[in-house]
Amino acid sequence: xxxxxxxxxxxxxxxxxxxxxxxxxxxxxxxxxxxxxxxxxxxxxxxxxxxxxxxxxxxxxxxxxxxxxxxxxxxxxxxxxxxxxxxxxxxxxxxxxxxxxxxxxxxxxxxxxxxxxxxxxxxxxxxxxxxxxxxxxxxxxxxxxxxxxxxxxxxxxxxxxxxxxxxxxxxxxxxxxxxxxxxxxxxxxxxxxxxxxxxxxxxxxxxxxxxxxxxxxxxxxxxxxxxxxxxxxxxxxxxxxxxxxxxxxxxxxxxxxxxxxxxxx
Amino acid sequence: xxxxxxxxxxxxxxxxxxxxxxxxxxxxxxxxxxxxxxxxxxxxxxxxxxxxxxxxxxxxxxxxxxxxxxxxxxxxxxxxxxxxxxxxxxxxxxxxxxxxxxxxxxxxxxxxxxxxxxxxxxxxxxxxxxxxxxxxxxxxxxxxxxxxxxxxxxxxxxxxxxxxxxxxxxxxxxxxxxxxxxxxxxxxxxxxxxxxxxxxxxxxxxxxxxxxxxxxxxxxxxxxxxxxxxxxxxxxxxxxxxxxxxxxxxxxxxxxxxxxxxxxxxxxxxxxxxxxxxxxxxxxxxxxxxxxxxxxxxxxxxxxxxxxxx
Numbered sequence: 001x002x003x004x005x006x007x008x009x010x011x012x013x014x015x016x017x018x019x020x021x022x023x024x025x026x027x028x029x030x031x032x033x034x035x036x037x038x039x040x041x042x043x044x045x046x047x048x049x050x051x052x053x054x055x056x057x058x059x060x061x062x063x064x065x066x067x068x069x070x071x072x073x074x075x076x077x078x079x080x081x082x083x084x085x086x087x088x089x090x091x092x093x094x095x096x097x098x099x100x101x102x103x104x105x106x107x108x109x110x111x112x113x114x115x116x117x118x119x120x121x122x123x124x125x126x127x128x129x130x131x132x133x134x135x136x137x138x139x140x141x142x143x144x145x146x147x148x149x150x151x152x153x154x155x156x157x158x159x160x161x162x163x164x165x166x167x168x169x170x171x172x173x174x175x176x177x178x179x180x181x182x183x184x185x186x187x188x189x190x191x192x193x194x195x196x197x198x199x200x201x202x203x204x205x206x207x208x209x210x211x212x213x214x215x216x217x218x219x220x221x222x223x224x225x226x227x228x229x230x231x232x233x234x235x236x237x238x239x240x241x242x243x244x245x246x247x248x249x250x251x252x253x254x255x256x257x258x259x260x261x262x263x264x265x
Numbered sequence: 266x267x268x269x270x271x272x273x274x275x276x277x278x279x280x281x282x283x284x285x286x287x288x289x290x291x292x293x294x295x296x297x298x299x300x301x302x303x304x305x306x307x308x309x310x311x312x313x314x315x316x317x318x319x320x321x322x323x324x325x326x327x328x329x330x331x332x333x334x335x336x337x338x339x340x341x342x343x344x345x346x347x348x349x350x351x352x353x354x355x356x357x358x359x360x361x362x363x364x365x366x367x368x369x370x371x372x373x374x375x376x377x378x379x380x381x382x383x384x385x386x387x388x389x390x391x392x393x394x395x396x397x398x399x400x401x402x403x404x405x406x407x408x409x410x411x412x413x414x415x416x417x418x419x420x421x422x423x424x425x426x427x428x429x430x431x432x433x434x435x436x437x438x439x440x441x442x443x444x445x446x447x448x449x450x451x452x453x454x455x456x457x458x459x460x461x462x463x464x465x466x467x468x469x470x471x472x473x474x475x476x477x478x479x480x481x482x483x484x485x486x487x488x489x490x491x492x493x494x495x496x497x498x499x500x501x502x503x504x505x506x507x508x509x510x511x512x513x514x515x516x517x518x519x520x521x522x523x524x525x526x527x528x529x530x531x532x533x534x535x536x537x538x539x540x541x542x543x544x545x546x547x548x549x550x551x552x553x554x555x556x557x558x559x560x561x562x563x564x565x566x567x568x569x570x571x572x573x574x575x
Contacts, residue, residue, distance in 0.1 A: 039419040050509045061511060135352060
């Protein structure tokens with residue numbers, strides 16, 4: 001019943017958008033919260049339709065060694081360059097710990113050595129940036145589903161939230177003179193994407209230890225998603241029932257800037 | 266203007282244009298009932314476009330416009346095109362970029378090894394008086410303020426649904442109604458008559474009377490290619506850019522020679538549509554703007570006859 005009502009109100013409002021388009025122009029409409037609401041509803045439709053076709057196990061195409069790009073383009077943060085991070089760079093990340101917590105039975109901390117000791121997966125895949133470009137590279141890492149299985153998510157866990165070490169921007173001073181620290185990058189996947197066989201915590205690129213510009217010591221690879229869904233410099237993995245209370249509440253740093261949470265298109 | 270000095274062809278063109286403008290003016294006068302119109306020839310209104318065709322036509326026009334403008338906004342996030350699966354950043358097939366210094370730059374368009382100065386239009390354009398490095402100018406993108414990749418994507422992926430739903434409804438309608446076979450599928454005769462048709466079109470000689478009840482050969486070929494080739498191609502190349510769709514249908518990037526090739530083909534299709542819009546609108550104006558517009562709104566198209574039709 002609610003579905004039908006939603007669909008009807010969606011259609012009515014879609015018709016309203018179409019009519020207003022001619023009068024007001026879409027640029028002004030883009031400022032309207034209700035327009036963004038409708039466009040957001042369509043995003044859910046896109047996600048459901050794509051999931052219908054791709055399911056939970058359709059694999060991203062894997063390529064041959066010959067297809068690997070000579071230089072893999074680095075994008076986003078190229079170096080977190082915080083005091084804390086620089087100490088880890090200097091020590092070769094031997095003290096870097098990945099915390100797994102939240103709605104799990106068995107919270108734990110993993111060192112890079114422990115992560116590397118786990119079974120690994122190597123995949124030559126195409127990285128698709130939201131901007132439009134693509135790059136092919138070979139990634140080696142630990143399947144995220146093994147880490148999740150170890151931590152044993154509770155029944156109410158729906159999302160995996162990744163907290164990263166890269167600050168997004170510079171510290172600023174607000175109106176009352178307080179120093180405001182920039183947010184750290186964060187992202188989230190639902191369990192379907194997080195437990196996909198090609199979703200790995202990667203610590204090698206093209207057979208080499210992951211370089212700083214690509215997210216050393218460890219970054220996420222979710223091969224059916226766009227680049228911004230694959231956080232670099234991962235330091236904490238949290239299982240949660242919702243991401244509403246994290247950051248701006250939209251599920252990721254870029255999502256809080258207006259990008260879609262669903263990054264499969 | 267000395268008519269005697271004008272070449273004959275230009276004279277014909279001018280006369281043809283003048284007669285079209287006259288006819289337009291006649292219609293306008295009749296419309297506002299300033300004076301009774303005396304038609305050159307008797308005419309009657311022929312029911313040309315059914316309600317589904319008219320509704321789908323205008324919905325398509327709106328969704329295509331939103332798709333084009335939001336697509337240009339998305340393109341501006343990385344205004345270069347490549348062939349293959351990955352991007353060879355040093356050798357784009359097409360690139361809209363800027364050259365010069367931070368304070369003194371100009372927009373250029375690179376196509377293969379050719380370089381064109383497209384300052385003010387492509388590569389760099391004005392933004393309320395100050396010039397910015399930008400693929401397509403603000404007036405062509407949705408939303409206008411650039412960069413706004415996030416909003417461009419929201420508009421693009423929402424109206425993609427409308428475009429595809431509209432297209433599928435149209436396909437269903439033309440096949441079920443027989444319109445595909447009788448109005449859209451080019452015939453052998455169309456190909457045989459092509460040279461003569463092209464000559465007639467160039468002389469702006471359009472079908473009159475009973476002949477005008479059906480699409481001519483050029484129209485059939487154009488609509489066939491635009492609707493049944495470009496349409497599906499732009500949708501499929503669009504889907505190929507989605508990594509999740511590629512995991513569901515790995516043959517998609519394979520068919521188009523890679524994700525970046527698909528993106529390039531998507532762009533070429535978009536500009537083929539733009540070329541079609543331009544020709545479409547010019548032809549609507551030249552062959553009787555009011556009659557054409559009315560037939561796409563009310564469905565009725567005036568056919569000139571030798572004898573008045575009761």
